[in-house]
Amino acid sequence: MTTPRLRTAVAVAGAALLVRRALRRRIEASPLWPIPALDPPTSGQPRSRALRLLVASHRTIADGVVQLRLEGRQLPPWQPGAHLDVVLPSGLVRQYSLCGDPADTSSYTVAARLVADGRGGSREVHEQVVEGMELEVRGPRNRFPLVDADSYVFVAGGIGITPILSMVRALPDGVAWRLLYCGRTRGSMPFLAELAGDERVTVVAEDEDGRPDLDALAVPAGAAVYCCGPEGLMAAVEERFPAVRLERFAPRTDTGGDHAFELELRRSGRTLTVPADESVLAAVRAELPDTPYSCAQGFCGTCQQRVLEGEVEHRDELLTDTERADSMLICVSRARSGRLVLDL
Numbered sequence: 001m002t003t004p005r006l007r008t009a010v011a012v013a014g015a016a017l018l019v020r021r022a023l024r025r026r027i028e029a030s031p032l033w034p035i036p037a038l039d040p041p042t043s044g045q046p047r048s049r050a051l052r053l054l055v056a057s058h059r060t061i062a063d064g065v066v067q068l069r070l071e072g073r074q075l076p077p078w079q080p081g082a083h084l085d086v087v088l089p090s091g092l093v094r095q096y097s098l099c100g101d102p103a104d105t106s107s108y109t110v111a112a113r114l115v116a117d118g119r120g121g122s123r124e125v126h127e128q129v130v131e132g133m134e135l136e137v138r139g140p141r142n143r144f145p146l147v148d149a150d151s152y153v154f155v156a157g158g159i160g161i162t163p164i165l166s167m168v169r170a171l172p173d174g175v176a177w178r179l180l181y182c183g184r185t186r187g188s189m190p191f192l193a194e195l196a197g198d199e200r201v202t203v204v205a206e207d208e209d210g211r212p213d214l215d216a217l218a219v220p221a222g223a224a225v226y227c228c229g230p231e232g233l234m235a236a237v238e239e240r241f242p243a244v245r246l247e248r249f250a251p252r253t254d255t256g257g258d259h260a261f262e263l264e265l266r267r268s269g270r271t272l273t274v275p276a277d278e279s280v281l282a283a284v285r286a287e288l289p290d291t292p293y294s295c296a297q298g299f300c301g302t303c304q305q306r307v308l309e310g311e312v313e314h315r316d317e318l319l320t321d322t323e324r325a326d327s328m329l330i331c332v333s334r335a336r337s338g339r340l341v342l343d344l
Contacts, residue, residue, distance in 0.1 A: 050087075050136050051075070056107065058131050062190040064114040065159060066126055069100070070135060071107045078102055080166035081144035081247070084110060085300055087136040089128055093294040093302075094121040097162035097228075097247070098140060099191075102170070108137070111190055113159040138300075143317060144247040149224035151176035153217065155237050155244075157206060157229020158183050158190075163247050164228055165191055176220075180204060182212040182233060211236045248317055261335040265344040266308055280330040280340075288344065291330075298332035305330050310340035 057069035070084075083097045100109030112125040129135065146167050154177065156164040161181060171177055179201045183189035186203070195201045204212045211232045219225055219241060227237040228247040237244050258276045263283060265271070274283040281303055285291050294302040298316030306327050313336040316329040330342070 050138050052134050053108065053137055055129060055131050055133050055135060058129060061111065062192070063185070063188040065111055065188070065190045066114075067099075067109065067111045067190070068096075068125070068129065069107050069109050070137065073106065075105050075108060076140060077105070078108075078140035079142055080146045080170045081163050082140040082142035082166075083144075083163070084108060084140055085138040085295075086110070086125075087138070088121060088124045089133075089135075090120075090124060091294075092119075092121045092124065093300045094125070095295070095299050097144075097166070099162040099165045102166070108140075111159060111162050144226075144228070144245065146170065146226075147224055147245075150222035151220050151224075153177070153219050153223050153225045154179040155212075155214075155217070155225070155227040155229070155233065156181050157212075157233040158188065160227075160229030160233070160247070161189070161191055161195075162228075164226060165195075167226065168195075178202070178218075180212065180214075180217055182206045182229065206230075206233065214240050258334060261337070262339045263335070264309075264339070264341040266341055268344055274334070279332065280328075280334060284330060284342075284344065291344070293331055296331045298329050301329065303329055303331045306343035308341040308343050311336040312340070 051072055053070035053072045053075075055068060056071040057067070059067055061067045078098055079102060081097075083095050086094050086096055088094060094112075096110035096112055098108055099111055100107065112122055114126050115122045144163055152167075152171065152175070154164045154168065156179065164179065168177060168179060177200060179195065179198075181189065181192070181195060181201055181203050182205070183192075183203075184206055186192060189203070192203070196203060202216070206212050214236060217240075225237070225241045225244040226247075227234050227244050231248075234246050234248070238246065260276045261274055263272050263274050263280065265284070265287065268288060270287055272283055272287060274280055279296075281291070281293055281296065285293070292302050294300045296303075299318055301318050304319070304323075304327050312324070312328045313334050314324050314328060315332040315334070319327065319329065
């Protein structure tokens with residue numbers, strides 16, 4: 001039989017336990033409790049968790065093209081069309097399509113073409129990334145998914161074959177598809193040996209602008225059209241087939257004449273002019289040098305900033321429609337009108 005004192009002690013202990021549990025839940029929700037939990041900042045946030053992977057293989061597979069096999073354990077799954085953000089030893093971030101086997105959870109395979117007059121990322125992959133080193137990667141992410149369709153028509157130019165390759169491998173038997181694979185020379189076309197023997201694949205040469213002869217390309221009714229490659233190729237395919245799905249790893253170059261506009265940095269109390277030939281990122285960093293950024297091409301999301309006023313001309317390949325409603329990637333996007341206000 002319990003005494004009143006014992007019952008009181010049990011009740012107090014139970015109440016204390018409930019209070020501790022409630023406090024623990026509140027602190028987990030906001031480590032600075034009793035200050036309310038704050039919304040995470042818009043900029044500088046990785047789009048997905050980072051992985052450290054071993055460069056298990058680094059080999060040349062075509063003229064100016066190397067293939068990397070990156071090994072890890074229980075890697076996140078991916079679907080055809082997905083890509084990785086690869087953080088290079090210098091800190092540069094570059095995006096590469098996955099072109100291995102989606103069923104392989106122990107490695108990712110990507111390929112990179114050397115761009116002699118590029119910004120240095122591809123040269124770093126070719127000359128400084130070596131077998132045995134580790135690289136940080138983020139993703140996979142997929143903005144180029146393979147949709148259900150009656151049939152498929154693929155157009156790939158050079159290294160643009162990488163996302164297309166995983167797609168044609170994944171299509172079930174009996175699904176009709178055609179691939180037009182373009183390149184300057186056969187030696188510069190990765191995975192050509194695997195594809196050239198298939199009667200559904202047509203190999204053609206590009207002209208100096210990266211445009212192939214598209215007259216022989218027939219698109220059946222109900223077919224999904226995919227294209228990845230040089231800007232000239234994608235522009236030609238998009239002109240011929242406006243519903244084409246495109247994969248870009250560089251900002252669009254056909255956005256028309258840019259104009260100068262006024263930019264207010266609300267929290268900093270500064271107003272500046274963004275010249276027609278300068279990015280918002282460059283203008284902002286001249287005033288606020290610590291503003292984060294990485295790829296400077298509209299793909300990684302590091303420079304995302306909240307827009308308080310003004311209409312944005314979005315040129316990125318990353319943000320969702322919901323995110324575009326109140327934010328922008330300041331490395332590539334601009335004001336559509338004469339003024340923007342950022343939460344900076």
